[in-house]
Amino acid sequence: MIRLTNHRTGLRFGAAAALLGAVVAIPGVAREDTWLGGILADEMVIPSDEALLVQVGEAVELRRREDFDRMLDARDPGELIEHATLTTVDFDHRPITKETLFVVGDELFGLLLRPENGWGARDGRKTPGYTPRLGRVHRGTAGGPDAFGCFGCHSKGGPDGAGMQTQNAFLLGDGGRLSSADERNPPHLLGLGPIAVLAAEMTNELQAQAAQTAEKASEKGRDIEQALSAKGVSFGRIVGHPDGSLDRAAVEGVAEDLVVRPFGWKGHQATLRGMIEESFHIHQGMLSLPIQEKVRDGELDGQPYGDGKRWFDLDDDGVTLEVDAGMLATMVGYLAQLEAPILRPPIDSGLLDAFAAGRSSFEVIGCAGCHVPTLEIADPRMNVGTTDERPRFVVDVARDGDGPKVEPKYASKTTPFLVHLFSDLKRHDMGPALASRSEQGGVPARHFLTRPLWGLADTAPYLHDGRAPTVHDAIVLHGGAAAPVRDAYLALDEGERASIRVFLASLSRQPKLFLP
Numbered sequence: 001m002i003r004l005t006n007h008r009t010g011l012r013f014g015a016a017a018a019l020l021g022a023v024v025a026i027p028g029v030a031r032e033d034t035w036l037g038g039i040l041a042d043e044m045v046i047p048s049d050e051a052l053l054v055q056v057g058e059a060v061e062l063r064r065r066e067d068f069d070r071m072l073d074a075r076d077p078g079e080l081i082e083h084a085t086l087t088t089v090d091f092d093h094r095p096i097t098k099e100t101l102f103v104v105g106d107e108l109f110g111l112l113l114r115p116e117n118g119w120g121a122r123d124g125r126k127t128p129g130y131t132p133r134l135g136r137v138h139r140g141t142a143g144g145p146d147a148f149g150c151f152g153c154h155s156k157g158g159p160d161g162a163g164m165q166t167q168n169a170f171l172l173g174d175g176g177r178l179s180s181a182d183e184r185n186p187p188h189l190l191g192l193g194p195i196a197v198l199a200a201e202m203t204n205e206l207q208a209q210a211a212q213t214a215e216k217a218s219e220k221g222r223d224i225e226q227a228l229s230a231k232g233v234s235f236g237r238i239v240g241h242p243d244g245s246l247d248r249a250a251v252e253g254v255a256e257d258l259v260v261r262p263f264g265w266k267g268h269q270a271t272l273r274g275m276i277e278e279s280f281h282i283h284q285g286m287l288s289l290p291i292q293e294k295v296r297d298g299e300l301d302g303q304p305y306g307d308g309k310r311w312f313d314l315d316d317d318g319v320t321l322e323v324d325a326g327m328l329a330t331m332v333g334y335l336a337q338l339e340a341p342i343l344r345p346p347i348d349s350g351l352l353d354a355f356a357a358g359r360s361s362f363e364v365i366g367c368a369g370c371h372v373p374t375l376e377i378a379d380p381r382m383n384v385g386t387t388d389e390r391p392r393f394v395v396d397v398a399r400d401g402d403g404p405k406v407e408p409k410y411a412s413k414t415t416p417f418l419v420h421l422f423s424d425l426k427r428h429d430m431g432p433a434l435a436s437r438s439e440q441g442g443v444p445a446r447h448f449l450t451r452p453l454w455g456l457a458d459t460a461p462y463l464h465d466g467r468a469p470t471v472h473d474a475i476v477l478h479g480g481a482a483a484p485v486r487d488a489y490l491a492l493d494e495g496e497r498a499s500i501r502v503f504l505a506s507l508s509r510q511p512k513l514f515l516p
């Protein structure tokens, strides 16, 4: 069970997970169970003393390297960025391995960015002296900047984890008052590679159905109504007219363009690259070259990015190349290769019974209607390269990088892969009480993406703004389309409700040896 690798983050591989116990048998759960069977290892082997010692040794080595980095940085400030990103030129001209991409991306994620990297200065406002101005409350879509690095908010429960209440971001505000902003709690970033691939496959399915409907309507010369669905999830209906146009009024849970956007609480970003570009911009005040090129070519409104006179320094902070396509690809390649969350049922037999009962109630009362336990990936290959066109850099989200990984459905076949994310990747109306202050990226205030629940145990507080301190509160605060299911939860007796919470507390991540 223990997997050791040579690269630095390999050390996070799970010693403690393996300490969990020997054979895990869940009462009432058959091996061939569609989604649970895939998550549970038949047995978890306790590592030998030797294996543990190797892990400790490697963790110490990693720690030493980090100490060295720190000293190097003290001696030659600014040198570290050299080790923390690959450039577009690197991608185009040098053979880069996936392992290198992972290690360098890991550095980039942990790096504290500085003014000489283009950090800071928002709306082109110059700050006096060297120190740039942090802004806790974002100014519209221009961002804070509110942090020096990604790690500053995504670290709860382990590296690349979630954020606490104090790490919340204050989006779309007036740049000053907290109350003007839309509060958001940082989600964990595990398993995003599989999610990106799922969403892309779903988009393809939906768009193909729409195209066929339009074609059929013009062929038959009459209106054709077609149900839209992707991976078994229904997205409403579409009507094709004889002139080839489509009526999208009855499309549900996805924007009218039928692009499934699985990132952000509201589901406003389609790709990891888009989410990362946005994150560099709003949290670090760093502009990507692709964004600046689009503004230059009139494809994108330049307003959120500053009023600099030169297209290549729109935020007018004097740094002209802040985030090139290579830096974006470094981060995409890193996040796409992160581990997937796992299920860690309780060891105590009484709690294990509760777990099994809760898992069943989760389906019976309807939670699984939105938090769909498993979606299947047909092709786990993902292009993480610098452009959508060639040259491509392909990562296999089911095999490359840090484990544990999503697993194949059949041991003997190479496809499909099961992603136990507990989401339908669809947006739902969650009612007025949960609504955000404003719409975001065209998603209405009351609508949110069904939050994937994998990894949940390590991510309190809950809900988009972190308003729910416990899982119970999170469930009770469900409204709108989820109100009937919430009521079904409330109608259970306390023991049954407790079982659901025990089940949810098992959605966790593999514990890893890590020297902070």
Ligand code: HEC
Binding pocket: 146, 147, 148, 149, 150, 151, 152, 153, 154, 163, 167, 168, 169, 184, 185, 186, 187, 188, 189, 192, 262, 263, 264, 265, 266, 272, 275, 276, 279, 280, 283, 284, 331, 335
């Ligand atoms: C100030 C805190 C903060 C910092 C710094 C930060 N993030 Fe985030 N991150 C968030 C919040 C809050 C969200 C949810 C955003 C939303 O709902 O629109 C988020 C969401 C994400 C997501 C989408 C995850 C999902 O499941 O929807 C990704 C990917 C991400 N961040 C990557 C990064 C990267 C890469 C960096 C560094 C360049 C970074 N973040 C820096 C707070 C932060």
Ligand code: HEC
Binding pocket: 265, 365, 366, 367, 368, 369, 370, 371, 428, 430, 434, 448, 449, 450, 451, 452, 453, 456, 459, 461, 462, 463, 464, 465, 471, 474, 475, 478, 481, 482, 485, 486, 489, 500, 504
């Ligand atoms: C109509 C669809 C829907 C149903 C039914 C539903 N949920 Fe949710 N759930 C959501 C959405 C959307 C969110 C995100 C809300 C937000 O961002 O504030 C969410 C969030 C959550 C969260 C918080 C996750 C986090 O990371 O903060 C938990 C826990 C949760 N749901 C559990 C449940 C349980 C248990 C049930 C059954 C009683 C249930 N949900 C039923 C749509 C649904």
